Amino acid sequence: MAYGVERGRPFIYLKDTYLGDISQAHFRRLETLHFPLTIPPDAPITPYEGGIGAISSNRNQVLGGSVHLMNLNVAVIMSPGQERDRLAEHLAGRECVVRVADDVTHHLARSGNESCEIALVDFGPGAPGLPAVITQALEQKRGAIQRLKAQWPKVQLVVFADRDSQQATETLELGIRNIFLKPINFPQLDGLLDAASRSVAQQVRQQREHARIEQEYRFDRIVGKSPAIEEAVDLARRVAESSATSVLILGESGVGKELFARAIHGESPRNQGPFMEINCAAIPRELLESELFGHEKGSFTDATQTRIGLFEAAEGGSVFLDEIGELPLTLQAKLLKFLDSKIVRRVGGSRDIPVDVRILAATNRELISEVKQGRFREDLYYRLNVVPIEIPPLRAREGDPVLLASLFVERVARKLGRVARLSVEAQQEISRYHWPGNVRELSNVIERAVLLARSEEIGSAELSMPAVSAGGTDDELSGFSFTIPPQGVSLPVVERAVIQAALDRAGGNVVEAARLLKIGRGSLRSKMRRHGIDRPRERATISGRKVDHLSVV
Numbered sequence: 094m095a096y097g098v099e100r101g102r103p104f105i106y107l108k109d110t111y112l113g114d115i116s117q118a119h120f121r122r123l124e125t126l127h128f129p130l131t132i133p134p135d136a137p138i139t140p141y142e143g144g145i146g147a148i149s150s151n152r153n154q155v156l157g158g159s160v161h162l163m164n165l166n167v168a169v170i171m172s173p174g175q176e177r178d179r180l181a182e183h184l185a186g187r188e189c190v191v192r193v194a195d196d197v198t199h200h201l202a203r204s205g206n207e208s209c210e211i212a213l214v215d216f217g218p219g220a221p222g223l224p225a226v227i228t229q230a231l232e233q234k235r236g237a238i239q240r241l242k243a244q245w246p247k248v249q250l251v252v253f254a255d256r257d258s259q260q261a262t263e264t265l266e267l268g269i270r271n272i273f274l275k276p277i278n279f280p281q282l283d284g285l286l287d288a289a290s291r292s293v294a295q296q297v298r299q300q301r302e303h304a305r306i307e308q309e310y311r312f313d314r315i316v317g318k319s320p321a322i323e324e325a326v327d328l329a330r331r332v333a334e335s336s337a338t339s340v341l342i343l344g345e346s347g348v349g350k351e352l353f354a355r356a357i358h359g360e361s362p363r364n365q366g367p368f369m370e371i372n373c374a375a376i377p378r379e380l381l382e383s384e385l386f387g388h389e390k391g392s393f394t395d396a397t398q399t400r401i402g403l404f405e406a407a408e409g410g411s412v413f414l415d416e417i418g419e420l421p422l423t424l425q426a427k428l429l430k431f432l433d434s435k436i437v438r439r440v441g442g443s444r445d446i447p448v449d450v451r452i453l454a455a456t457n458r459e460l461i462s463e464v465k466q467g468r469f470r471e472d473l474y475y476r477l478n479v480v481p482i483e484i485p486p487l488r489a490r491e492g493d494p495v496l497l498a499s500l501f502v503e504r505v506a507r508k509l510g511r512v513a514r515l516s517v518e519a520q521q522e523i524s525r526y527h528w529p530g531n532v533r534e535l536s537n538v539i540e541r542a543v544l545l546a547r548s549e550e551i552g553s554a555e556l557s558m559p560a561v562s563a564g565g566t567d568d569e570l571s572g573f574s575f576t577i578p579p580q581g582v583s584l585p586v587v588e589r590a591v592i593q594a595a596l597d598r599a600g601g602n603v604v605e606a607a608r609l610l611k612i613g614r615g616s617l618r619s620k621m622r623r624h625g626i627d628r629p630r631e632r633a634t635i636s637g638r639k640v641d642h643l644s645v646v
Contacts, residue, residue, distance in 0.1 A: 165189045165290055166208050170200050171215035171253070176277065180213065183279055187286055197237040201244060209245045211289055213282075214238075215253040215275075249289055253277065310359025310368070315352055316500055317493045321485035329353055332480050336362040339432065341417075341477045342455040344484035347533030350455040351415060353484060358411040363451055366410025369403045374419035382424055383440050386431075392441020404437050404448050411451045417477070418458035418469060429473045452477070458623075462585040466625070487528040487535065494528060494535060495520045501539035502551065513543050516552045526558050589624040592617070596626070 167189045171177050177193065184191045192207075194200030197214070216234055241248060251271040273281060312326050312333075332340055333356070340357060342350045351370070358368045376384055387402030403412055414420070420428065431437065437446045454477050463469035487494055499515060506513040515523070519542075528534055542555040592610070599605035607617040621627075 165210050165286065165293060167191050167286075168200055168204070168209050168212040169193045170197055170212060171195075172217060176275075177215075180277060183282075184286075187283065189286065197241060201240060204244075209248050210293055211249045211251065211286070212241055212245075213251050213253065214241075249285075251282075251285065310355040310364070312356045312360060315349065315356060316497055317490055318496065319485075319490040319493045321489050321491075322493060325353075325482060325484050328480075329357055329482055330360065332482065333357045333361040336451060339452045339477055339479050340454070341460075341479070341481045342453065342484065343460075343481055344455075344457060345486050345531055346457045347531035348484040348486055349532055350457075350484060351413070353482065354411075354413040354415075354453045354455060357453060358413075358451075361411070361451070363410050367407050368411050368413065369407040370413035370415060371403055372415045374416040378421050378424075381421070382427070385424070386427070386437055386439055387442075388440035389442040392439070396441065399439075402437065402439065404431065404450055405446060407450045408448055409450075411453055414452065414454045416456060417454040418456040418460060418463055422468070422470065425470045425473050429470065429476055432473075432476050459583075459585055462583060468623075487531040494523050494526075497532060497535055498523050498539055501536050502543060505540050505543040509543065511543070512549050513546055513551055514549060516550050518553050519551050519556055522553045522556055522558060585624070588620070589626065592620055592624065592626060 167184050169177060169181055169184070169191060171180075172195060181191050181193055192200065192204060192209075194203065214237075216237075238250065241250065249271065251273060253273050253275050255275055271285065312330055315322070315326055317323065317326075332338060340354075342353050344350050354370070355368065358364060371384060373381065383396075383400070383402065385402050385404060387400050387405055388396050390396055390399045432452060435448055435450070437448050438444070439446070460469055460474050460478075464471045464474050487497075495515075498520070502513050502515055523535075530537075538556055538558060541557070542551045546555045592606070595606040595609045596603070598609060603617060603621075604614055607614045610617065
């Protein structure tokens, strides 16, 4: 009995007699019986809509079942008989899509362009007689194998052979390595099916990932018409053409450094390889080395099994190290060695593993200042800074805030099934605001505005943005003055001086100092750690030198 779905209705075949349509209740009862499975020569066969080729998947469609499909298309090519029927029934029970044929010619004629991952072939008993007859039979088998491989180059061939040394030898001469002796060992066959299923599933995942990269990891997804962003995109496009150069992406938080990194990978010669990314600030320092370089089993307390790191996993692709400025000094030395040699040694291991990856790094810090203050290795900085790409902040991209806002409005409204647009006043408000959080802040503001809007038009009230213009207000700057010395001064030094002055004004109270600086307490503490400010003290020196010509009131 073979059964499936034809034109949306269940049907069965019993031996070579078509019994016609049956009800779902009868189908539910009949499908539990166990008859030898056969199929008429002229039966309609499609991958998921009829015949024995859809036994399992269509049964679940009709009965509302939910089981794991192996996603394997298996061809059973052997003479009719109980052995073939048992094999087809077993494969159907393993949720394979099964196609049965008497010989290779018959199978090729009926399969068309359908895929085939495994072909189970039984050529029957060996040819007795004179050597010439044996040679002719062997050439026929070789021709059949060649036609199968020509139709499906990646098909995995399995040949069933009698317990006969001559037939096994002939099969080896055909270039077949999967030889199963008869009678069929079903546990052995199941092992092959499981391995093939994992391989097919991996190929499907890779194909989906490649399709996603081709669609999403593109410079076309970077929206902007301002000269500043177009210059950055043009430089990134030229960098993407090279597959070996390390790239350092610089910019404030929220400007889209990750988007640039993905686009560089997606339009580079490495786009068929994996894209692995890691935020160096989001993983505890004691685990970061294992994440990047992997570890061997037993290398530390919780290392219960060997694990490959991101550099190994990204073989042939790219690794994106976000917030590279947060990398500990001990790991900076190991990363520098890796960049020079492209060799990985796992934690607790002794074997050097060569890998081929491209490093993309990003940071919102002034790394040269970090180098001067001893928190970032100078040699690593120059090794990464082969091609620096500076992404401009949103406030420096004239006309882009409104363009991006309109895009975000359309995207959020589509998700909510609504229609929304920005009013003229809202567009003017967006153009005036300085966007300290850059594109990420703009996206969040627009999402909130669309959610809270009572009509299709989004105005200034829905945006609810702070009334701070791009240059700040005169009231905020009243009582504050500074003088830049003739030789100039670095911005981090000025920031440190301002933070120290705020702490002095607040009497050492971090909460009050954060209020004076109009930033969060956590942000202030982070800046204090960055500048090495442990406690309030007199602002006598900065970075080992007096600041006679820099006054902050």
